Every structure is written in structure tokens, then in C-alpha cells.
Amino acid sequence: MISVNRQVRLAARPSGLPKASDWEVTSEPVPTAGPGQFVVAVSHLSIDPAMRGWMNAGASYIPPVEVGAVMRAGAIGHVTASGHPGFAAGDDVYGAFGVQEYALSGGEGVIKLDTALAEPTTYLGALGMTGLTAYFALLDVGRIREGDTVVISGAAGAVGSVAGQIAKLKGCRVIGIAGGQDKCGTLLDEFGFDAAIDYKSENLRTALREHAPGGVDVYFDNVGGDVLDAVLTRLARGARIIICGAVSQYNAGHVQGPANYLSLLVARASMTGMLVFDYQDRYPQAMAELAQWLRDGQLVSREHIVHGSVTDFPDVLMMLFAGENTGKLILALDHS
Amino acid sequence: MISVNRQVRLAARPSGLPKASDWEVTSEPVPTAGPGQFVVAVSHLSIDPAMRGWMNAGASYIPPVEVGAVMRAGAIGHVTASGHPGFAAGDDVYGAFGVQEYALSGGEGVIKLDTALAEPTTYLGALGMTGLTAYFALLDVGRIREGDTVVISGAAGAVGSVAGQIAKLKGCRVIGIAGGQDKCGTLLDEFGFDAAIDYKSENLRTALREHAPGGVDVYFDNVGGDVLDAVLTRLARGARIIICGAVSQYNAGHVQGPANYLSLLVARASMTGMLVFDYQDRYPQAMAELAQWLRDGQLVSREHIVHGSVTDFPDVLMMLFAGENTGKLILALDHS
Numbered sequence: 274m275i276s277v278n279r280q281v282r283l284a285a286r287p288s289g290l291p292k293a294s295d296w297e298v299t300s301e302p303v304p305t306a307g308p309g310q311f312v313v314a315v316s317h318l319s320i321d322p323a324m325r326g327w328m329n330a331g332a333s334y335i336p337p338v339e340v341g342a343v344m345r346a347g348a349i350g351h352v353t354a355s356g357h358p359g360f361a362a363g364d365d366v367y368g369a370f371g372v373q374e375y376a377l378s379g380g381e382g383v384i385k386l387d388t389a390l391a392e393p394t395t396y397l398g399a400l401g402m403t404g405l406t407a408y409f410a411l412l413d414v415g416r417i418r419e420g421d422t423v424v425i426s427g428a429a430g431a432v433g434s435v436a437g438q439i440a441k442l443k444g445c446r447v448i449g450i451a452g453g454q455d456k457c458g459t460l461l462d463e464f465g466f467d468a469a470i471d472y473k474s475e476n477l478r479t480a481l482r483e484h485a486p487g488g489v490d491v492y493f494d495n496v497g498g499d500v501l502d503a504v505l506t507r508l509a510r511g512a513r514i515i516i517c518g519a520v521s522q523y524n525a526g527h528v529q530g531p532a533n534y535l536s537l538l539v540a541r542a543s544m545t546g547m548l549v550f551d552y553q554d555r556y557p558q559a560m561a562e563l564a565q566w567l568r569d570g571q572l573v574s575r576e577h578i579v580h581g582s583v584t585d586f587p588d589v590l591m592m593l594f595a596g597e598n599t600g601k602l603i604l605a606l607d608h609s
Numbered sequence: 610m611i612s613v614n615r616q617v618r619l620a621a622r623p624s625g626l627p628k629a630s631d632w633e634v635t636s637e638p639v640p641t642a643g644p645g646q647f648v649v650a651v652s653h654l655s656i657d658p659a660m661r662g663w664m665n666a667g668a669s670y671i672p673p674v675e676v677g678a679v680m681r682a683g684a685i686g687h688v689t690a691s692g693h694p695g696f697a698a699g700d701d702v703y704g705a706f707g708v709q710e711y712a713l714s715g716g717e718g719v720i721k722l723d724t725a726l727a728e729p730t731t732y733l734g735a736l737g738m739t740g741l742t743a744y745f746a747l748l749d750v751g752r753i754r755e756g757d758t759v760v761i762s763g764a765a766g767a768v769g770s771v772a773g774q775i776a777k778l779k780g781c782r783v784i785g786i787a788g789g790q791d792k793c794g795t796l797l798d799e800f801g802f803d804a805a806i807d808y809k810s811e812n813l814r815t816a817l818r819e820h821a822p823g824g825v826d827v828y829f830d831n832v833g834g835d836v837l838d839a840v841l842t843r844l845a846r847g848a849r850i851i852i853c854g855a856v857s858q859y860n861a862g863h864v865q866g867p868a869n870y871l872s873l874l875v876a877r878a879s880m881t882g883m884l885v886f887d888y889q890d891r892y893p894q895a896m897a898e899l900a901q902w903l904r905d906g907q908l909v910s911r912e913h914i915v916h917g918s919v920t921d922f923p924d925v926l927m928m929l930f931a932g933e934n935t936g937k938l939i940l941a942l943d944h945s
Contacts (some may be wrong), residue, residue: 334875502866516874530838530866538852538882539670546874 278303280373281586283338286330290524290594293587295328296344296372304377311355313366313376317578319347319397320589320602321431322495325523334548343371344586347402349386349393350376360385367396372586374606390564391574398601399435399563399574406549407436407493408559410515411443414547415491419444422485424504427495427520428466429456431601436493437466438572445491448484450477450500452596459599463573477503488512488540497522498529505533508540516546524594575600580607614639616709617922619674622666626860626930629923631664632680632708640713647691649702649712653914655683655733656925656938657767658831661859670884680708680922683738685722685729696721703732708922710942726900727910734937735771735910736899742885743772743829744895746851747779750883751827755780758821760840763831763856764802765792767937772829773802774908781827784820786813786836788932795935799909813839824848824876833858834865841869844876852882860930911936916943 277300284297306312327338327345338345348370352360357380360366368383370376386396398404410432411417423440427433428449437460440447448468449460457469468484470477481489481503488509494501497519504514514537522528537544552559566572577598579589589604613636620633642648663674663681674681684706688696693716696702704719706712722732734740746768747753759776763769764785773796776783784804785796793805804820806813817825817839824845830837833855840850850873858864873880888895902908913934915925925940 497871516871518874519871522871528868528871530868530870532864532866534866534870534880535833535852535855535858535864535882537880538854538884541882541884541887543879543881544870544873545879546871546877548874548877551877 276303277301278373278375279583280343280371281583282343283328283340286340287328289526291325291328291587291590296587298584303375306354306356306377308356309358310377310379311357311360312353313348313350313368313370313378314353314608315348315350315370315374315376315606316608317349317394317397318372318583318586318604318606319401319403320586320593320598320604321347322518322520322523322593324590325594334550343373345369346372346586347397348376349396365393367401372583374583374608391567394576394578394601394603394605395567395574397603398431398576399567399572400560402549403431403601404435404563404574405552405556405559406432406517406547407439408563409549409552409555410493410517410547411436411439411491413552414515414545415493415513417443417445417491421445421490422448422487422509423491423493424448424450424481424485424489425493425495426450426472426500426504427518428460428464428469429599430495430520431598432517433493433495434460434464434575434600435572437464438566440491441465441467442566442571448481450496456599463575472500478506481507491515493517494519496520497531501531502533505531505536508536508542510540510542512540512542514542514544516544520594576603577601578603578605580605582606612639613637614709614711615919616707617680617919619664619676619678619680622676623664625862627661627664627923627926632923634920639711642690642692642713644692645694646713646715647693647696648689649684649686649704649706649714650689650944651684651686651706651710651712651942652944653685653730653733654708654919654922654940654942655737655739656922656929656934656940657683658854658856658859658929660926661930670886681705682708682922683733684712685732686712701729703737708919710919710944727903730912730914730937730939730941731903731910733939734767734912735903735908736896738885739767739937740771740899740910741888741892741895742768742853742883743775744899745885745888745891746829746853746883747772747775747827749888750851750881751829751849753779753781753827757781757826758784758823758845759827759829760784760786760817760821760825761829761831762786762808762836762840763854764796764800764805765935766831767934768853769829769831770796770800770911770936771908773800774902776827777801777803778902778907784817786832792935799911808836814842817843827851829853830855832856833867837867838869841867841872844872844878846876846878848876848878850878850880852880856930912939913937914939914941916941918942
């Protein structure tokens, strides 16, 4: 019987790229479930670019992680003990359980997983926030239409790889931007993109001119910086840019604003920020559609699973910022 | 009888702020009207920030003015001779007649002015592209609603001053940003803005926090640069930013991209470029509404008229970039 709950707590607010010493590992007894509560043994942690933003002080769309608090993370696990009428020991669940081995929950924002439908880790990938973000960003904010030319940056990443497949399913021509020939090969071979651009070895503007001769109708931006500026030079009339993230900028001291933003005027285009949480009411419908695509083999949920313990969290997060993952990066906790 | 048509032609593409030597004054005989043509004696030239962009090489929403060509300008005048069935000598007209004393036209894009409805110069102001830009930008792109907090930059300028009044007519709270106490006084006293911020003497972020405590629902941006970045820090959830121009950037060597653009994500906000030409089908309806407001005294069309000749064009355009105008800047040609 394990009686210790190891936790990774924020120790300092990083400037620039985080380092291991920005967190500290602490231990406390495994919590016990009171009335209306349950205990989750965390099995898999979702490793997300947004984590970097949560470490900064100041108001954003969500309060920052306080120094001394358990690092925020989406996670899956199974219920080990419950005093909550809605959850029973053995249930597989998703929630914001944080970077720790055991979480005590009152059920807020916790989803029970249907493991007959898909593997639990799929609920961190295509059936989780990852897939939902791609789904609502493209369909609602991007308003993709059959025949549109859609460009996706961070295309081999968690959200990008699902987004490209959804755009293909909807009849779009899809161009992915990723770092390295391996990732670009995966975009074409595994995810079915029509074209892939390796931003590390190719001239982005030249490649965009070649692959999107009629201009870009929808741009799904996960990276910001020079890539955003390059795509801005190639917008079709009425283009929609979805600002989903800016991973190239999160660790920069100063955000590089898009110098080519006046292309919005020339192209009568829009740039719109999106957060998946705004679509909570529609998660069930979207998950049903995503699950159908998965069952039909039209959608691949690729997860990049690293096995370790909570103490490996800083290293795995660094893998993300180094662009070492393809698909959804997950830290699987081998309880021992 | 004047037989010479003085013209201002583009002599060189400027880098940075234009200078007088970027144009040259030439003379040619006053044109004569062939079949399907008419001659316009130009009386008033519209002086617009967009002129700077037209001087640059390269594709934009409209082809550049070629070196050696008559400088493009919207203008009003009266028909002196006509071989065109739709236009007669004596008609007052608006068109892209250029910086010259006489223009030969085939009628493309020319509008006959109803001078019983308003003074001819009003057709360069509230009843012209100026007013139409403000109208469609706010109502269509900005989707202003009663109770919205609307911020307008370049607020004492041609488009800004009309936009502020339209937003007030629609029940919004309107905050104008302008340079100098005189302009700010005019915003409050003449145009009925609820608040005015002098960006030259006030801290923009502090002033925005004070005047828009609940955040900015709609931002009408005519200037770009630091002002855009300041407003980006104060967006309300779901805010709409209208990119109508960026006069602070037109003469800069390098455009300053909005470093705070990730606020679009935090606020689930959008930034959309607009060009009035896209709304041509609806000009008549919009002009009827604008004319009604003018008649009712609910809308003031302020024109800043400088008297001179076509040779004064460079100096008057420089007035615009120096921010010396309040309302619509017009060069009235005193034919002599």
C-alpha cells in the first residue's frame, strides 16, 4: 500500500525557458476521501504548451499557478476511494488533477471516461481537450468550408495533428508546417496532409507560395513569431486566422508582434483568439463526432507517451518546448 | 479660358515620410471630351492617409500609383463638357479624379452629387468614403451594440470623428484617442464623445483603465503602433478590433507589429481588416441614413479645408501626417 503522494509544486516563476529548479518535489500522505469527495490515482499527465503561461504572474484567461501550489495539469487516472455519489472506486476519469500521484477531487470539471469507446489516453488526445480545441477552432472560429486552403503550424503537435485531419475530413486542402523532415513525413504519411513545410530547412514564404498559390483561406496558428508573419503575406481575401497559441513566444522575453498584420486590411481578413473552455456546452456532441471518426478509422489519435514519475515532469515539459514530440505528449506515471 | 491642366505626378517612391520632390508638377492641355467621356474641373481634393500606401510599389488592395502617373486622389468637381449620356455640363460629381485641375472621365466610379441634400464638400466627409468607412466598419465589422464601450483612435480625424458620432447615435459609450488638448476638447464639445484621451500627454493604459473600467468591446483602429498595443491590454471578452488604418506606421521604415496580440486569445477577441469598397452595393442605403442624421443635426460633418492649388498638394498631405487636421482634410483648388 502506497501511503505517500509525491507532488510537483511551483517553486519560482521562470523568466524565459523554465528550468528544473522552478519546481520542487514534495510529499504528503495520500489524501482520504471525505463525504462528496473521491481520490484519484493519477496515471497520465497531459503535457501542454499552455502550462508555460500558467506559470506567469498576472491575470489571463485562468488564474496563475501560485508559487508553492501543485503545478496545474490535465490528467487521467482511476478512482481509488470515493465518498461522492457520482464517482465510484475503479472509475476512469479525466480532470485537472495536477502534477501529483494522487488527487483529491470534489468532482468539479471531472469527466468519467468510456473506456469501451477508446483507450484512456485517447481522452488526452483526440477525444480530449486536444481534439476539442482542434474541432471548435476549425469549425467555429475558422468556419472551414470544402475547398478551403488550410495552413496549420505546430502541425505535428497534439492539436495540429488532429486539426489537419479534421480539415481533410471536411474537404479542405491542408498544408502543415512543422520542424524537421521526420515530422513532415509523418504529416504526409500518417495524418494525410496534402503538403508539409519544414520551417527549419525551407524558406517559408517560397514554400507557401508554391503550396498555396491561391492564398490561404484559414490559418490555424499554434506558434506565432516568424511563421505567423510569413503566413500573413499569403492570405486569400476574407481569410480567417485562428490564434490558438504561440509556442515560439512563450519563453521569449518579449513577444514578437506580427509586423505584417496590415495584411488583414489588404485581405479583409480576421485574426481571432479561441479557448476551448467556451464550448463546454457542446463537448458531448463534438466528442461523439470525434469518436465516430476514430471508430471509422478516419481520424488517428497519436500520443507520444513518456514513462516515468512525477519527478520527470520538468524534463518532459522541456521536450515539448524543444519540439521533440509528435502528437500528444503524455507523461505516464508508473506507480511503484 | 484656361487651357492648361496642371497635374501632380509621382516622381519617386518615397521611403519614410514623403517629401515634395517625390512629386513633380507637369502641365498639359485641358482634355476634351470624346464620345462617352466628360471633362471635370476639379474643385476639391480628398487628402487621405491611404495615399501613402498608394505610393509604395507592390500589390495591395489597389494597384500602386506608377511613377510618372498622376497622383491618385478622390475629388469632387463639376462637369465642364460632356459627350457622355449620363453626365451633363454643370453636374457636380465625385470620382477618383487625381491631383490635377481637370480630369477626363468615362464615368467609371463617378457619383453625381445631390447638392440640394448637402454641400459638395460633405461628399468628401460624412456623406463620402469617410462617412461610409465609419458606418460599415462600426456596424458590420465591429457589430456595435447599445451599451458597448467603443474606443476610437485618430478620433479627431476624418473617419474617427464620424465614427464616434455614429457609435453615440447607436447608444454606445465612446472614448476617443487624439493628439493634443485642442483635439480632445473638440471630441467632447463638438462630436459628443463621452471621454477623450490625449495620447501625447496622458498615459494611455492608465487613462483606458479609468475610462473603460469594464474593458473595451469595440476598438476602431486608425493608427496602429503603441496605441493599438495599449488598447489590446484592455479588451473585454469577445471584443472586436477593426483595423481601418495605421497612420503611425505608414511612414515608418518597419511596421511595429502588435506585441500584445495574444490578448486576442485571452479575451476571445478578433482583429479584422476592412475596406469600404467591399460595401459598394450598400452605399445608397448607408448614404440615405447618414444624410438623415445630418439633416436632423445628429451628425456633424467637419471639414478642414485648405485653399490653394494642386502645387500645394505635398504640403497639405504633410499636414495630415503631422496630425494638423481636425475632421476631413480637403485641398480646395482655387482655379485662377
